[in-house]
Amino acid sequence: MDEALACAVLASAAGVGPATLTRLLATFGSGRATLALAAGSNARSRLVGVLGPDGGPVADALIAAVSEAESRAAAIGRAGVTVLLASDPEYPAALRGTRDPPPVLFVRGDRAVLSATNTLAIVGTRRPTETGRRIAGRIATAVATLDGVVVSGLAVGIDGAAHAAAVTAGGRTIAVLGGGHDELYPRAHRRLAAEIAEHGGAVVSETPPWVRPAAWSFPQRNRIISGLSAATIVVEAGHGSGALITARAALQQGRDVFVVPGPLDTPTSAGCLALLREAPDAVRVVAGVPELLVDLGLVSDGPRSRPDSGRAALAEAGPVEREVGTLVAAGVGTVDALVAATELPVATVLAAITMLETRGLVVDALGRYRPAGGLLGTPRPARRPRHAPSGRAPPVPW
Amino acid sequence: MLATVFSATLSGLEGRVVRVEVDVAPGLPGFTIVGLPDAALQEARERVRGAIRNSGFEYPPRRITVNLAPADVPKQGASLDLPIAVGVLLGSEQVHGSAGPWALLGELSLGGEIRPAPGILPMVAALAAAGIRRLVVPEAAAGEARLVPDVAALAAPSLRAATDVLRGRRVRGRSAPPSVDLAPLPAAGEGESRSARLAAVEAASVVPDVPDLGEVRGQHEARRALEIALAGGHGLLLWGPPGSGKTLLARTIPTLLPPLDDQEALAATIVASVAGAAPSGLVRRRPFRAPHHTTSYAGMVGGGPRLAPGEVTLADGGVLFLDELPEFGRDVLEALRQPLEEGSVTVVRVGRAATFPARFQLVAAMNPCPCGWHGSDESRCVCPEPVPRRYLARVSGPLRDRIDLWVMMPRVAAGEIVGPVGSERSVAVAARVAAARRRQAGRQGRLNGRLRGNALRRFCRLDPASSSRAVTLAELDAQTARGTERLLRVARTIADLAGSDAVDASHLDEAARFRSPASRLDRAIAV
Numbered sequence: 001m002d003e004a005l006a007c008a009v010l011a012s013a014a015g016v017g018p019a020t021l022t023r024l025l026a027t028f029g030s031g032r033a034t035l036a037l038a039a040g041s042n043a044r045s046r047l048v049g050v051l052g053p054d055g056g057p058v059a060d061a062l063i064a065a066v067s068e069a070e071s072r073a074a075a076i077g078r079a080g081v082t083v084l085l086a087s088d089p090e091y092p093a094a095l096r097g098t099r100d101p102p103p104v105l106f107v108r109g110d111r112a113v114l115s116a117t118n119t120l121a122i123v124g125t126r127r128p129t130e131t132g133r134r135i136a137g138r139i140a141t142a143v144a145t146l147d148g149v150v151v152s153g154l155a156v157g158i159d160g161a162a163h164a165a166a167v168t169a170g171g172r173t174i175a176v177l178g179g180g181h182d183e184l185y186p187r188a189h190r191r192l193a194a195e196i197a198e199h200g201g202a203v204v205s206e207t208p209p210w211v212r213p214a215a216w217s218f219p220q221r222n223r224i225i226s227g228l229s230a231a232t233i234v235v236e237a238g239h240g241s242g243a244l245i246t247a248r249a250a251l252q253q254g255r256d257v258f259v260v261p262g263p264l265d266t267p268t269s270a271g272c273l274a275l276l277r278e279a280p281d282a283v284r285v286v287a288g289v290p291e292l293l294v295d296l297g298l299v300s301d302g303p304r305s306r307p308d309s310g311r312a313a314l315a316e317a318g319p320v321e322r323e324v325g326t327l328v329a330a331g332v333g334t335v336d337a338l339v340a341a342t343e344l345p346v347a348t349v350l351a352a353i354t355m356l357e358t359r360g361l362v363v364d365a366l367g368r369y370r371p372a373g374g375l376l377g378t379p380r381p382a383r384r385p386r387h388a389p390s391g392r393a394p395p396v397p398w
Numbered sequence: 399m400l401a402t403v404f405s406a407t408l409s410g411l412e413g414r415v416v417r418v419e420v421d422v423a424p425g426l427p428g429f430t431i432v433g434l435p436d437a438a439l440q441e442a443r444e445r446v447r448g449a450i451r452n453s454g455f456e457y458p459p460r461r462i463t464v465n466l467a468p469a470d471v472p473k474q475g476a477s478l479d480l481p482i483a484v485g486v487l488l489g490s491e492q493v494h495g496s497a498g499p500w501a502l503l504g505e506l507s508l509g510g511e512i513r514p515a516p517g518i519l520p521m522v523a524a525l526a527a528a529g530i531r532r533l534v535v536p537e538a539a540a541g542e543a544r545l546v547p548d549v550a551a552l553a554a555p556s557l558r559a560a561t562d563v564l565r566g567r568r569v570r571g572r573s574a575p576p577s578v579d580l581a582p583l584p585a586a587g588e589g590e591s592r593s594a595r596l597a598a599v600e601a602a603s604v605v606p607d608v609p610d611l612g613e614v615r616g617q618h619e620a621r622r623a624l625e626i627a628l629a630g631g632h633g634l635l636l637w638g639p640p641g642s643g644k645t646l647l648a649r650t651i652p653t654l655l656p657p658l659d660d661q662e663a664l665a666a667t668i669v670a671s672v673a674g675a676a677p678s679g680l681v682r683r684r685p686f687r688a689p690h691h692t693t694s695y696a697g698m699v700g701g702g703p704r705l706a707p708g709e710v711t712l713a714d715g716g717v718l719f720l721d722e723l724p725e726f727g728r729d730v731l732e733a734l735r736q737p738l739e740e741g742s743v744t745v746v747r748v749g750r751a752a753t754f755p756a757r758f759q760l761v762a763a764m765n766p767c768p769c770g771w772h773g774s775d776e777s778r779c780v781c782p783e784p785v786p787r788r789y790l791a792r793v794s795g796p797l798r799d800r801i802d803l804w805v806m807m808p809r810v811a812a813g814e815i816v817g818p819v820g821s822e823r824s825v826a827v828a829a830r831v832a833a834a835r836r837r838q839a840g841r842q843g844r845l846n847g848r849l850r851g852n853a854l855r856r857f858c859r860l861d862p863a864s865s866s867r868a869v870t871l872a873e874l875d876a877q878t879a880r881g882t883e884r885l886l887r888v889a890r891t892i893a894d895l896a897g898s899d900a901v902d903a904s905h906l907d908e909a910a911r912f913r914s915p916a917s918r919l920d921r922a923i924a925v
Contacts, residue, residue, distance in 0.1 A: 037894050047565075127779065150438075159406075185897075186784065187784060187787075188784070188787060206872045209404065301590045334808050334811070335618050335619035336619075336808075336810065337615065337811065338615040342795070346618040346619065346621070346622045347622065347892070347908050348904075349618075350619065350622065350908045350911040351904045351905075351907035351908040351911075352907075352909035353911060354871070354908065354911055355907055357874065357910075358870055358871065358874060364806075364911075364915075365638075366637070366766060366772075366806045366915070367619065367638065367805070367806025367807055367808040368806075368807070368808055
């Protein structure tokens with residue numbers, strides 16, 4: 001058994017977290033050495049010696065895990081994931097630099113994407129508004145088109161919108177799971193997860209594949225989302241939203257945090273505004289997608305050289321599709337509204353939507369139509385203020 | 399003395415001729431009924447006794463034995479009250495003569511009035527087929543009875559009137575006693591054509607108490623889906639949050655369907671008659687049944703002690719609307735599969751089986767989740783993440799496969815509700831639906847919704863350009879073979895609505911809007 005699998009088996013024992021595993025490896029030299037020791041005689045007292053007087057149950061769990069090491073290693077192999085150790089050179093440097101990096105990562109997809117430097121976490125509530133989804137999608141599309149990597153938690157809502165938009169735009173994206181790969185949660189996103197892994201992205205977990213996610217494991221994984229990312233953007237978050245945990249982890253890790261501001265009386269903005277109030281010096285505001293790209297240092301300031309991609313995406317379409325597509329891109333999302341705006345027959349509008357859908361420009365969500373792909377393109381950025389307010393962090397050095 | 403009277407009973411949707419033999423013999427007073435009577439019929443003793451006494455006759459203090467022949471056919475219902483009572487009167491020689499050529503049908507009250515019984519129409523038809531063409535029927539059922547050609551049906555209000563009819567027949571040439579209120583009905587088929595006669599009675603069956611499509615605001619997509627579904631006889635599922643107008647839209651269906659043709663109308667009238675609706679004439683309006691979601695298995699497919707037809711049969715030739723589809727019992731929904739596939743349903747009871755027609759069109763409505771708000775703007779949904787998916791899964795895959803059109807109904811914007819623009823009214827849509835149905839009947843003799851396999855490919859031929867478009871659309875969410883067939887069927891109907899013989903790419907594109915969301919739920923709901 002190679003070292004990576006040995007460490008994975010150790011990490012699979014109940015009660016063995018990042019700190020314990022690091023201590024074991026430091027004491028016994030390697031995962032394989034620890035494995036051999038735990039399988040030998042007198043294992044329990046020696047393990048308790050390392051783990052401390054309260055370490056009895058953990059020692060027992062370790063011995064149990066080691067006794068079925070082969071089957072657990074086989075299960076990891078079956079799950080189609082690779083094991084990435086903190087000591088591995090491929091382990092993402094940004095994550096290793098945080099306070100408690102996971103000692104083992106289980107990765108499906110391309111490991112190389114984890115070490116990308118132009119990473120951006122987009123997180124938010126699982127119950128967003130239409131506007132929130134659209135903004136998450138637009139930011140993700142813009143980042144993906146500029147070869148950035150979108151990091152998020154694969155949850156429904158903002159997370160899913162960000163991942164999906166990045167995949168649709170042909171970009172790479174990283175999804176960090178709260179449980180193991182075999183227990184993928186939410187199940188509704190199994191297909192999205194597969195697409196992420198197929199399109200040069202990665203799905204990452206710090207627990208073995210068979211571990212079920214628990215309520216506490218999601219806040220735990222949020223530190224990985226922020227740790228992998230140069231900056232974290234909170235699109236919509238209510239009071240107590242998990243996205244706020246990610247944002248706070250990012251602040252502790254010394255990363256940039258942006259929030260999308262919202263109205264005072266909207267529950268989904270409460271968390272964003274609370275963050276701004278909590279850390280007015282550290283948290284920055286997204287003043288628009290083009291402005292964000294400038295703040296992130298993804299594009300240089302000044303007039304954009306890129307053409308409006310929404311218009312470009314519709315260039316090949318017929319006149320009806322162009323009219324309908326332009327309206328959908330502007331946020332006109334129902335057939336009723338499209339019929340009212342175009343005064344075309346329903347049949348024509350419906351056929352046009354299908355045309356746009358097959359071109360990947362519109363997605364259908366329960367009778368609402370949302371722009372996708374090229375239609376999520378950003379309008380021209382507003383001029384940047386000549387004198388940036390003092391006390392602001394410089395652009396992220398990508 | 400022995401008396402013999404003819405009558406009939408029901409078996410499923412069919413009538414069976416019954417010979418009622420009444421023997422009034424000396425001996426200890428008693429009243430026995432033999433010949434597989436059901437519970438209602440056992441109680442006929444009490445009704446007959448009361449009716450005879452209260453009609454001015456004497457209840458004979460003798461040993462009365464009633465035999466219902468043939469002995470092996472189960473007899474049910476109270477429609478045999480009248481012939482039994484008349485048999486007793488003939489047997490005790492209070493009424494003279496034989497009722498030989500007459501058949502009698504009807505339930506009796508203790509006061510001697512004749513009450514209607516369910517299923518008069520098929521029973522009269524069975525008697526007519528057996529050559530018995532002179533009948534006494536309850537007044538309320540006279541309309542049904544007269545739908546059977548070449549039958550002389552007299553509507554009698556009471557037992558006394560019924561006996562007078564028998565006497566009147568016996569002393570031919572004499573006028574009937576003036577005290578009798580007889581409503582003679584003209585024998586059918588003399589001079590006037592059958593369809594003209596049917597047209598005359600159809601006016602009575604129109605009961606307009608349904609909203610017009612013009613009352614539905616917005617929801618262009620769903621209105622269009624409904625039009626296509628009704629034009630092609632496709633299964634339709636309306637899906638949306640509470641208050642989006644699903645039920646209102648469905649309730650307009652009766653205003654959009656063409657009337658039944660003669661053959662269908664007769665079948666529908668028989669069903670209505672057996673169901674006890676006592677139709678006053680031929681049922682011309684297509685049935686629209688909207689059973690509540692607590693409906694039992696027997697209520698849906700038919701059954702019960704009387705082997706009565708269920709909702710699927712009552713909706714034969716029309717629409718079965720199931721509101722809150724996932725709330726129906728799982729076995730109730732599964733039971734819909736056979737009728738949806740075969741157009742009929744077989745109900746088996748101990749010793750009996752009946753096959754009922756069930757060529758209904760399924761229209762269903764559901765919320766996206768138990769609380770109803772999933773996928774709406776307002777984020778009001780309180781259901782945890784996997785719940786909406788499980789909610790849809792309550793409708794099994796095989797049943798979902800039989801729904802050709804799926805349409806999502808978002809809530810209507812306030813502007814649409816208060817706006818001045820009126821929606822299209824039912825009349826215009828109904829005309830298009832009728833025209834499209836005529837095209838289908840002329841081309842293939844059935845609705846597009848019933849096209850499968852080779853027949854579908856034959857009548858939905860695509861040119862190379864449309865063919866490649868169909869492939870693109872089928873691959874859009876990796877449609878199964880069934881999904882692709884659904885797409886073609888719906889496109890065929892859209893072309894028929896447009897009056898086009900060929901199915902082109904724009905028809906396919908529009909049809910693709912109504913495909914099942916099951917395969918793209920990952921994107922549509924959760925993201």
